[in-house]
Each structure stands twice: as C-alpha cells, then as structure tokens.
Amino acid sequence: MSFKPEQLHVDFGARAYSIWIGPHLLDSAPGSIGGFLPTGTAALIVSNSTVAPLYAQSVASLLASHYPHIHTVTLPDGEQHKTWQTLNLIFDALLTHGCDRKVVLYALGGGVIGDMTGFAAACYMRGVDFVQVPTTLLAQVDSSVGGKTGINHPLGKNMVGAFHQPRLVICDLSTLSTLPARELAAGIAEVIKYGPIADMELFAWLEEHMDALLARDPQALAHAVRRSCEIKAQVVGADEREAGLRAILNFGHTFGHAIEAGMGYGQWLHGEGVAAGMVMAAELSRRLGLVDGDFVQRLRQLIARAGLPVRGPVLDAQDNAGRYLELMRVDKKAQGGEIRFVLIEQPGKAVLRAAPDALVREVIDACCAE
Amino acid sequence: MSFKPEQLHVDFGARAYSIWIGPHLLDSAPGSIGGFLPTGTAALIVSNSTVAPLYAQSVASLLASHYPHIHTVTLPDGEQHKTWQTLNLIFDALLTHGCDRKVVLYALGGGVIGDMTGFAAACYMRGVDFVQVPTTLLAQVDSSVGGKTGINHPLGKNMVGAFHQPRLVICDLSTLSTLPARELAAGIAEVIKYGPIADMELFAWLEEHMDALLARDPQALAHAVRRSCEIKAQVVGADEREAGLRAILNFGHTFGHAIEAGMGYGQWLHGEGVAAGMVMAAELSRRLGLVDGDFVQRLRQLIARAGLPVRGPVLDAQDNAGRYLELMRVDKKAQGGEIRFVLIEQPGKAVLRAAPDALVREVIDACCAE
The missing domain is CATH 3.40.50.1970 (Rossmann fold)
Structure with a gap:
C-alpha cells in the first residue's frame, strides 16, 4: 500500500x-x-x-x-x-x-x-x-x-x-x-448498512467491489472505511445524543440484537446478527408498503455475497416470533414497551417507526431458518 | 415550620x-x-x-x-x-x-x-x-x-x-x-467552608447563629442551606467540568480526603475530615504569608463550636507527614504528582496552588493530634 x-x-x-x-x-x-x-x-x-x-x-x-x-x-x-x-x-x-x-x-x-x-x-x-x-x-x-x-x-x-x-x-x-475472514465479513455488514439508510451510490459501489473487499484490496478497503466514517460522522454530528436521526444507524440492529441475545452473546457476531436483521427490517419495510421486493432481493444478494447470513436463527422452537418480540422489547430504543424499528422509507432513506406485532411475527416467520 | x-x-x-x-x-x-x-x-x-x-x-x-x-x-x-x-x-x-x-x-x-x-x-x-x-x-x-x-x-x-x-x-x-447530631455537624463543616472561599458575611452569620443551627432552628437551617446552594450553584455554573474555579469548593478536601483514606473510609465522616483539613489548609495559607493568624484562629474556633475536629489524626506513627503526602498525591486534582492545594488568598477568596513539601510537612506536624 x-x-x-x-x-x-x-x-x-x-x-x-x-x-x-x-x-x-x-x-x-x-x-x-x-x-x-x-x-x-x-x-x-x-x-x-x-x-x-x-x-x-x-x-x-x-x-x-x-x-x-x-x-x-x-x-x-x-x-x-x-x-x-x-x-x-x-x-x-x-x-x-x-x-x-x-x-x-x-x-x-x-x-x-x-x-x-x-x-x-x-x-x-x-x-x-x-x-x-x-x-x-x-x-x-x-x-x-x-x-x-x-x-x-x-x-x-x-x-x-x-x-x-x-x-x-x-x-x-x-x-x-x-483479521479472520469471518470478522472481515461481519465488518462488511455495517458497511452495507450505510447504503439503504443513506447512500445507494455506496450500495452500488459495494455490488461492484465486493470481491475486492473480501480480497482485502487496500484501495477498496480505504474507500469503504472512508465513506462509512463520512456517513456516520455526518449523522452523529447532527444528533450526538441519539434524540432522533442517529437511530437510523441501527438499521438491522433491533432484530440483530435479539439474535445476539437469544443465541447467547458470542455465538453470532454482531455483524452477522445485523446482516440477518437488515433482511428482516427490509422485509418489514416491504410489507408496510415502503419498498418493493426488488430492493429486498438486492439487499439479500449483496449480504449473501459477503458470506453473511440472510436468515435469522430459530430462537425458540415453540414460539419463535414471540421470543424475538420479547427480546426486542428490552431494546434501548423501545419506549413504554413499544418497539421502534429502523425501516427503509425508500432506498437510501431510513425512518424510525413502530409496526403491528402481527406483521412483525409474519416477517420473523418468513425470515428465519427452519 | x-x-x-x-x-x-x-x-x-x-x-x-x-x-x-x-x-x-x-x-x-x-x-x-x-x-x-x-x-x-x-x-x-x-x-x-x-x-x-x-x-x-x-x-x-x-x-x-x-x-x-x-x-x-x-x-x-x-x-x-x-x-x-x-x-x-x-x-x-x-x-x-x-x-x-x-x-x-x-x-x-x-x-x-x-x-x-x-x-x-x-x-x-x-x-x-x-x-x-x-x-x-x-x-x-x-x-x-x-x-x-x-x-x-x-x-x-x-x-x-x-x-x-x-x-x-x-x-x-x-x-x-x-439526622444524627454527628452527621448534622459534618454537614455544618461544608457550610463553614463557603465562608473562607467565597463569603465572609456567611462566616460572620455562622459565628452568630451556630447555636441555632445546632438546635436545628428551621429558619437558621433554611438560611444555611439556601446561601450554601447559592454559592455552590454560582461557582459550578461558571465551571461545570472543574477546569479551574470549581476546585475552590475543595477547600479542606485535599487534607480531608487523606484523613478519610488513611483512617479507612467510614471512620471519620467526610465533613469531619474536611473540618480538620480546613484548619490545615488555612494554616498552610498562613505560613505562605497569605492570611494572618487571627483568621486561622477564627476559623478554628468556629469549627470547634460546631463540635468538629480541629486537628487531624496521626495516620502513621513513624512518618505521619509522609503518609499524608503519599495519600494526597493520588488526589484527583494532583497533576504529574504535584499536589495542588486550595488555599485562602484572603478571607473570602480562594486560590489553587502548589506548596513546598517541607512546608506542608511542618503544617501536618503542627496540626495533628499527638
């Protein structure tokens, strides 16, 4: 280099x-x-x-x-x-x-x-x-x-x-x-995240340069790190104490934290939980009529190419969706027991909002591995 | 009331x-x-x-x-x-x-x-x-x-x-x-403190109303609490993060913390350590030529009238002053191993400064109980 x-x-x-x-x-x-x-x-x-x-x-x-x-x-x-x-x-x-x-x-x-x-x-x-x-x-x-x-x-x-x-x-x-390959991929999950919430140009760049990133090409790494830091610094600079905007950085994290907690910390890497969580949050966005199926598929494919999980684990054989909901209610962003999800309003723009439990259950059922 | x-x-x-x-x-x-x-x-x-x-x-x-x-x-x-x-x-x-x-x-x-x-x-x-x-x-x-x-x-x-x-x-x-009487007195130590560092009118008021305070006269308590909070709020409002001015609130505390730590926490109440510490800090101020002996005596008398200790305990029979110095060097206000004392520049005005070890040793020797 x-x-x-x-x-x-x-x-x-x-x-x-x-x-x-x-x-x-x-x-x-x-x-x-x-x-x-x-x-x-x-x-x-x-x-x-x-x-x-x-x-x-x-x-x-x-x-x-x-x-x-x-x-x-x-x-x-x-x-x-x-x-x-x-x-x-x-x-x-x-x-x-x-x-x-x-x-x-x-x-x-x-x-x-x-x-x-x-x-x-x-x-x-x-x-x-x-x-x-x-x-x-x-x-x-x-x-x-x-x-x-x-x-x-x-x-x-x-x-x-x-x-x-x-x-x-x-x-x-x-x-x-x-860095072990599994941890590299987990880091890429957070780079991917910046696409749907803030910058679809970065998303397209990732679709083009995923192989270079996985091969640790220095120029590709430099671009991914710089662009990610730029976006994060911009969002955080506008909302240091997480009053509102900053919460969009948690795209995929509400489901992801539930996965990490439900599996026991250290079983799934943070980035792996976020990866599967982003698919679930995108799918929830689709079912709320915010984005179309093509976008969800594009996100799913990019995550899969990074070698990351696109499906959540089954946390409870009896009532898997119920277990996810239970874990998500203790999320720090929850207020008065209401879970607030980071959803994609349109590719490149995120929004923080609640969703009906029944719909969230459908998404969990559809997005978890058998 | x-x-x-x-x-x-x-x-x-x-x-x-x-x-x-x-x-x-x-x-x-x-x-x-x-x-x-x-x-x-x-x-x-x-x-x-x-x-x-x-x-x-x-x-x-x-x-x-x-x-x-x-x-x-x-x-x-x-x-x-x-x-x-x-x-x-x-x-x-x-x-x-x-x-x-x-x-x-x-x-x-x-x-x-x-x-x-x-x-x-x-x-x-x-x-x-x-x-x-x-x-x-x-x-x-x-x-x-x-x-x-x-x-x-x-x-x-x-x-x-x-x-x-x-x-x-x-x-x-x-x-x-x-409140137990011993804890009431320990609280009065912090009220007394505001006199030498900021308000000799409060000090004179305390000389006049010490008996009423000890008898828990409601009007006297109200005045002491209000005036103390006013002074503290003013000082803290000007320097929330303790960059400079706020440190004057620690008059008596450098010696006092050494007493508390040296005796084992809970043996001397915080206010008791501060009381003896204020006498030591005042005596150090006198030996540095900042205040006269009359002021030190006036402070010592007021502290004694509150039923508070005017002499520090012996923390080490072999090298008492050395033990005090050792304990004071880990004080949060110390920088690069140099102890910074809150001293009285003139009655009602405090200053933060270092002092020669030899002089501090003399003060400790003069101000500790046999």
Whole structure:
C-alpha cells in the first residue's frame, strides 16, 4: 500500500476530532501522525490478548516520544468479557500506575476494546481523553466513530455506558491483514448498512467491489472505511445524543440484537446478527408498503455475497416470533414497551417507526431458518 | 415550620434546573411541587436501609400521580457500600422492571445515595434523568448540587464517576429532624467552608447563629442551606467540568480526603475530615504569608463550636507527614504528582496552588493530634 493517509473531520463543536485512514499508520515515522496526538502526563494502551501481541509494541513506539510514561493493560478477548469485572482491570491499571486526569487512554482492538476503553475514559476521575485505534473493520467503520461507549449487563447488551467522544481515531488499514475472514465479513455488514439508510451510490459501489473487499484490496478497503466514517460522522454530528436521526444507524440492529441475545452473546457476531436483521427490517419495510421486493432481493444478494447470513436463527422452537418480540422489547430504543424499528422509507432513506406485532411475527416467520 | 419554600435556579444553559428548599416538601399536596417533576414512563426511588423506612413512602405518594410505575430499591447504608457491587443493584432493579430511557431516578438519602444514583442515571442506557432528594445537611448544602456523581475504587475515593446534572433538587428541611447530631455537624463543616472561599458575611452569620443551627432552628437551617446552594450553584455554573474555579469548593478536601483514606473510609465522616483539613489548609495559607493568624484562629474556633475536629489524626506513627503526602498525591486534582492545594488568598477568596513539601510537612506536624 503506497497511497497517502486521509484525514476526516468530525465536528462536535468544541469536541471536534480527526479520523486518520491509511496503511501503515502505526509504523509512521515520529512526527507524522504524532503531531496530532493529544498531550498528556501518561498514556495507557488498552488491548486484548489477541491484538496486543500483534500491535501493542508498534503503538508504544509511536507514542514513545509524546508521553513521559507509557503503560499497557491486556484484557481477555471476547464479547463475554465486556463486563464490569474486565472494565475494572483498566481502573486498576490507571490507579496502580498513579495516572492523573491528564492520562490519555489508547483503545487498541475491536469494538469491545473500544467501547470498554471509551467508557473507562468517560468515568476515570469523571472523564479523561482517549484515542481509538480500531483493528477490526467493524470498529473502523462503526464503533470507533460516534462516541458510544459502554459495557454489557447480564440482563442486556450495552445497558451501562456513556457518550464520550475520542480525541482522535487512527484507522490503520494494515491491521486488517490479520483479521479472520469471518470478522472481515461481519465488518462488511455495517458497511452495507450505510447504503439503504443513506447512500445507494455506496450500495452500488459495494455490488461492484465486493470481491475486492473480501480480497482485502487496500484501495477498496480505504474507500469503504472512508465513506462509512463520512456517513456516520455526518449523522452523529447532527444528533450526538441519539434524540432522533442517529437511530437510523441501527438499521438491522433491533432484530440483530435479539439474535445476539437469544443465541447467547458470542455465538453470532454482531455483524452477522445485523446482516440477518437488515433482511428482516427490509422485509418489514416491504410489507408496510415502503419498498418493493426488488430492493429486498438486492439487499439479500449483496449480504449473501459477503458470506453473511440472510436468515435469522430459530430462537425458540415453540414460539419463535414471540421470543424475538420479547427480546426486542428490552431494546434501548423501545419506549413504554413499544418497539421502534429502523425501516427503509425508500432506498437510501431510513425512518424510525413502530409496526403491528402481527406483521412483525409474519416477517420473523418468513425470515428465519427452519 | 410555616414559611414558604424557596426556589433557587441553577443555570447550565440547556440543562438548567431548580433547587427547592423548605419544610415538609415531601408531604406537599399533589400539584404544588408536583408540577416541576420531570416527566417519564416510570420512577425508581433509590434509597438506603436507614432512610427508606422514614421517607420512601412519602416520596412514593408525591410521585404517585406523575408516573405510571413507581419502583423502589433499597441499598445498604454507608460509605463502604459506595462500590460497583452496590451500584449494580440499581441497574438490576432498572432492568428487572424493564425501565426504558424515559425512567426518572430519585436519589433519596445522603451524599452516598446521591452520588451512586446520579452515576447510575449517567450510565443507564447512556444517560437518563434523575432528581436529588437529599436528606442530610451535607447532601443539601454540597453533594446534591453540581452534578458530580460516582463510586469509590479500592485504590481511591470517587475515582470512577461522571458529571451528570439532576433535573431537580428537593431539599426538604424537615428530613433533617431525624439526622444524627454527628452527621448534622459534618454537614455544618461544608457550610463553614463557603465562608473562607467565597463569603465572609456567611462566616460572620455562622459565628452568630451556630447555636441555632445546632438546635436545628428551621429558619437558621433554611438560611444555611439556601446561601450554601447559592454559592455552590454560582461557582459550578461558571465551571461545570472543574477546569479551574470549581476546585475552590475543595477547600479542606485535599487534607480531608487523606484523613478519610488513611483512617479507612467510614471512620471519620467526610465533613469531619474536611473540618480538620480546613484548619490545615488555612494554616498552610498562613505560613505562605497569605492570611494572618487571627483568621486561622477564627476559623478554628468556629469549627470547634460546631463540635468538629480541629486537628487531624496521626495516620502513621513513624512518618505521619509522609503518609499524608503519599495519600494526597493520588488526589484527583494532583497533576504529574504535584499536589495542588486550595488555599485562602484572603478571607473570602480562594486560590489553587502548589506548596513546598517541607512546608506542608511542618503544617501536618503542627496540626495533628499527638
């Protein structure tokens, strides 16, 4: 990869920040990206047992001339560790090393690391700076942008968290070379998502370049990451606290979260649940008369080409639709027990609305594997 | 008590809120204070095993006509329970009852309940509304105003938390009738604090009305609470995130936190540590040439009249000053290991600055009990 890194700007007024996208950013010579790192009395690199051996040393080298002290804490890998107990390992490290309010946390890993590190930064001494260094496609195109942070509770995913914007996001495309194929595909699910809700040009581009993406062609990855971050930054910039517009980013997520929760976290990857969930949400949109069958079919085909599931799993042999509904009612977007779905009003435009239970049941029955 | 409740306004722009101060507010007829309660799909009253039996029913009655569902969770009482484990009981209650983002939390109790409930509200689904119903003098004059929330970590007090403003503060002076004398005095310590840092008129008023306060004279309590909230609201309104000015509210707290931590939390009440800490901070100010001995003596006498300690405890028989310094270096206001003290520049005006270790050692040696 020889092209230059790109810099995107995310505007939250006083809390504006940059997203750097490019190859070999972590191997940069001191002085390149270095000038953009936030100042601090120390840096704490937070990573997991899978990613730390691959990239923690590179990040430490990049930071070496910027902070008087650099510490690392390595967490166990996996969604099942997105808990208070694991989060507390970050606080333990911060306090054991005597880190003050001017410490900067570096989240080196996927979405789980980013969410937990961001939440630790939001809470440590009531708020310190952090930088996202996402090493999965999912994190680069979705979770590292927008400031949502948090942990899971035994009774619900991401139920405890905060809005806390990073000071900088470093998307090093080279780190995607070590990503397992299944996780690459799960990340592509979130890229696909931006098409139906905001940009059918991106959707058409994906139809043309899916093979290049799956082959990890650097230019294709760069385009997918940049366009995804642009759309997400635009939506989030207009609605940081999820009062309305921002909810459209959850297209496929209401069904997807039910799948993840119903199967047990970690069985289906987040992106896999979202993939099947997008088909279900599109089908619900069709049955409400918003989009036609051709659009649903086009979406289904693109998802299948990425190697992602287009059908939901059966969560309950007796009353599968009932189980889905039950799980969806505890979704954070639900209000007074009413589920609000992100639906496609027309290709490229999403809307948030409720739907009759009977219709949702029909969709679930039609869209789940036997 | 027959006088009318007063309403103070705290201005954070979009997040402005009111503080109601008066007797019998929790027994109000529906429609009086009720019109000011935030709307929601449910209310969760968070209290502790000491306060809930006294006032939870009154609060539930007050809320009955405003929320479709009212739940209560009772936490164990005491600073030693200001932990993640106890906090999690609030999340358990919220999720078990299926509370959505439109739930309103009511913090009914002292500072520990207020801090934990506020932090739970800051984090639940990334932020829901909460109302402070402080039932201790300390909470009414200090912790319920300003939006600081959090829990303790085994390695430091209030190390994990958030800034989250309440939607409303209800200071029912009648609840102070059940407050133990030792806790009343601890609350008075924070009232005294506002004198040296901001308002020597309040200080003179306290010299005149200390006996009335200790006798829980309603008019005296009302004046102390109102003036304290006014000063705190003014300071916090100018500096919500503790960038500078707000730190002056921590007069006496740097030494005080060391005392609390060094003795083991719960041994000395927060206000007791602050009381002895204010004498030490005043003495440090004197030795730096900022104030004269008469002022220090006047402060010491007022603190003693409230029945509060004017000398710090010996935390280490071998190297007491060293132990204090060690504990103060992990204070949240420390930066790069340098302790920043709130000192009195002149009576009624505080300043944040560092001091030579040798001088701090002299002050500790002079101000600790043999």
